[in-house]
Amino acid sequence: MSQPKPVTRVIDAASQLGLEITVSEFPDGTRTAEDAAKAVGCLVDQIVKSMVFDADGALVLALTSGAHQVDPARLAELVGASRCGRVDVDMVRTYTGYAIGGVPPLGHDNPLPTWIDPHLLTFEVIWAAAGTPRHVFPVAPNLLRQVTGASIGDFAR
Numbered sequence: 001m002s003q004p005k006p007v008t009r010v011i012d013a014a015s016q017l018g019l020e021i022t023v024s025e026f027p028d029g030t031r032t033a034e035d036a037a038k039a040v041g042c043l044v045d046q047i048v049k050s051m052v053f054d055a056d057g058a059l060v061l062a063l064t065s066g067a068h069q070v071d072p073a074r075l076a077e078l079v080g081a082s083r084c085g086r087v088d089v090d091m092v093r094t095y096t097g098y099a100i101g102g103v104p105p106l107g108h109d110n111p112l113p114t115w116i117d118p119h120l121l122t123f124e125v126i127w128a129a130a131g132t133p134r135h136v137f138p139v140a141p142n143l144l145r146q147v148t149g150a151s152i153g154d155f156a157r
Contacts, residue, residue: 006098006131013107014137017147021137023130031101031133033066040127040136043067048120048128048144050103052092052112055081059095063105063128063148064117068156075155078115101133106148116141116150 003011007023014021030036037044047066052059053075060079062070076084089100097109105114105128120126121141128144130137145152 004132004135006102007135008131009097010104010107010131010135010137013104014147017106019106019139019143019147021130021139023135023137025135027134029101029133030129030136036127036129036136037066040138042125042127043123045119046123046126048105048126050096050105050129052087052095052103053084054087054091055079055084059087059091059110059112060084061105061108061112061114062117062155063114063120063144063150064156065119068117068119071155071157074157075115075153078151078153078155079113098129098131099133102129102131102135104129104131105144105150107131114148114150115153115155116145116148117156118152118154119156121145121152 026039072084
């Protein structure tokens with residue numbers, strides 16, 4: 001059975017970055033961090049939320065633990081902006097090529113400057129969306145940071 005096109009794009013993008021991933025599908029969905037943690041059998045802290053923010057007109061990607069919320073003021077300070085705010089679902093799809101709930105940390109149509117929550121780096125394995133709200137993949141957090149070029153930043157609460 002073939003993978004959905006967004007999943008194939010994530011697998012191909014990871015491969016181009018030298019990262020071989022194994023994607024799992026959970027028919028009941030992994031749209032929220034809680035759903036994903038329950039599906040894969042891990043802590044909600046080990047789920048990567050890939051969230052797009054507007055920082056004074058420039059978009060940035062925040063990779064944060066499923067147990068955390070992004071503090072927009074802290075993120076703005078990290079990226080040197082006066083303010084940061086979430087972007088709408090249409091802009092997320094336009095810039096990343098993926099729908100909210102399935103946005104992966106890599107393989108976007110328009111690569112964005114990326115920041116990673118240091119809490120994610122405390123685990124051996126974390127789980128990220130693989131292009132749809134039903135598909136995820138495990139990855140070593142330092143490897144994910146390396147292939148995405150993510151900067152480490154304390155932007156979560």
